[in-house]
Amino acid sequence: MIPFLIFMATMVVTGIPTAILFIPWCALTGNVLPLYKGTRFMLSSSCWMAGVRFHVEGRERIPKDRACIFMANHVSNLDPPALVSLIPGRTSAFMKRSLMNLPVLGTGFRQGDFIAVDRSGSPVDAERSVAEAKSVLAKGVHMTTFVEGTRSPDGRMLPFKKGPFYLAMGSGAPCIPVSIHGTETIQAKGSLRIHPGTAHVVFHPPIDPADFATRDELMQAVRAAIASGLPEWMRR
Numbered sequence: 001m002i003p004f005l006i007f008m009a010t011m012v013v014t015g016i017p018t019a020i021l022f023i024p025w026c027a028l029t030g031n032v033l034p035l036y037k038g039t040r041f042m043l044s045s046s047c048w049m050a051g052v053r054f055h056v057e058g059r060e061r062i063p064k065d066r067a068c069i070f071m072a073n074h075v076s077n078l079d080p081p082a083l084v085s086l087i088p089g090r091t092s093a094f095m096k097r098s099l100m101n102l103p104v105l106g107t108g109f110r111q112g113d114f115i116a117v118d119r120s121g122s123p124v125d126a127e128r129s130v131a132e133a134k135s136v137l138a139k140g141v142h143m144t145t146f147v148e149g150t151r152s153p154d155g156r157m158l159p160f161k162k163g164p165f166y167l168a169m170g171s172g173a174p175c176i177p178v179s180i181h182g183t184e185t186i187q188a189k190g191s192l193r194i195h196p197g198t199a200h201v202v203f204h205p206p207i208d209p210a211d212f213a214t215r216d217e218l219m220q221a222v223r224a225a226i227a228s229g230l231p232e233w234m235r236r
Contacts, residue, residue, distance in 0.1 A: 003194040004187075007050035014042040019104055026111045036090050036112060043081040051196025052078065052186055056086055057229075058203035061176075064088075067137045068174045068206065071164055071222050073230070074146035075155050076183035082199055083144055083178065091142035094129065113141055126163055134171045143167070147222065155184040155234050160223060165215040174206035177222050179229025202229035 018038035026032045047054075062068065070087060072079065084091065090112075097116040100106045115132045118125045133143050145167075148158040168175050182199040204225040212218040227235040 001193060003050040003196055004192050007046045007194055010046040010049045011042060014038075014045055018042055019108060023104065023108050023111065027107075032111050032113075033090070035108060039108070039112075040085055044085040047078065047081055047085065050194050052194070053198045054082060054086065055182075055198050055200045056203075057201070058205075059086070059088065061203055061205050062088060063174060063206060066174060067140050068142050068176045069137070069164065069168055069171075070142060070144040070176045070178050070203075071147045071226070072144070072178035072180055073157055073226050073234075074148050074151045075180060075234075076151065076187045076189065078183040078187050078194075078199065079146065079151075079180050080144075082180065082183065082201060086201055087142060087144065089142055091144045092133070092136045093144040094133070113139070126166075130163065130167050130170065133167050137171050137173050143173070147226075151189045152184070153189055155181070156236055157223070157227060157230070157234060160219055162215060162219070165219050165222075168209045168218060169212075169215055172209055174208055175218070175222055176206055177204040177225035177229075178202065179204070179226050181230050181234060200229075204229065 018035065022035035022038050026035050070083065070091065072083060092113045092115060094117045095109060095114045097118055100109050100116040113136045115129055117129050137143055145164045147160045147164050149161040152158050179202040180199065182197060185195065186197045186199060187194050207221055207225065209218055212221065
């Protein structure tokens with residue numbers, strides 16, 4: 001449990017000053033970048049102090065002049081900190097509504113244009129979330145989504161949710177498939193324990209939604225790209 005305690009202690013030591021300084025600054029000036037950069041430093045420092053290292057491929061493939069939708073598989077609670085730390089520029093993400101209601105943290109999430117989602121399956125809520133995400137992309141801010149909708153219990157790929165592909169087809173934003181593996185053993189689902197190790201993150205070439213006639217075709221292309229960067233056993 002020592003690496004986990006170190007991870008949490010680093011989050012607290014770096015996160016409290018970040019919140020105290022930059023949440024009010026954002027409220028006063030409307031400038032969210034200091035808060036976002038402080039959050040990235042908090043996440044990357046916490047991972048590093050806990051012995052988590054990242055082997056990254058393909059960041060040079062990410063377009064520099066367009067907001068993109070990053071679509072990743074999901075195997076561990078460490079996946080979001082990894083992606084926020086590694087994606088160039090600023091990214092928003094979909095987040096459970098309960099987290100958006102937390103004191104202080106919820107304010108920071110809202111300032112960062114994170115989008116609240118419900119797990120009710122309501123079409124109205126899904127349409128609202130997609131509309132808000134389109135607005136975020138229009139600002140030039142990336143969107144990050146875990147296309148399986150939840151963490152895989154054993155590392156193997158799950159079926160994809162359709163929402164991210166509605167967003168991609170509706171916005172026309174390039175899709176960046178992302179393959180993540182290694183975090184499933186560093187911090188397994190259902191466990192707090194962190195085992196020092198190396199997480200592998202692969203950013204694949206952009207996929208243009210305009211090249212596909214249907215959402216299902218786009219989904220299949222993204223799934224094939226993500227699978228290509230994973231060990232064989234995770235593709236099944």
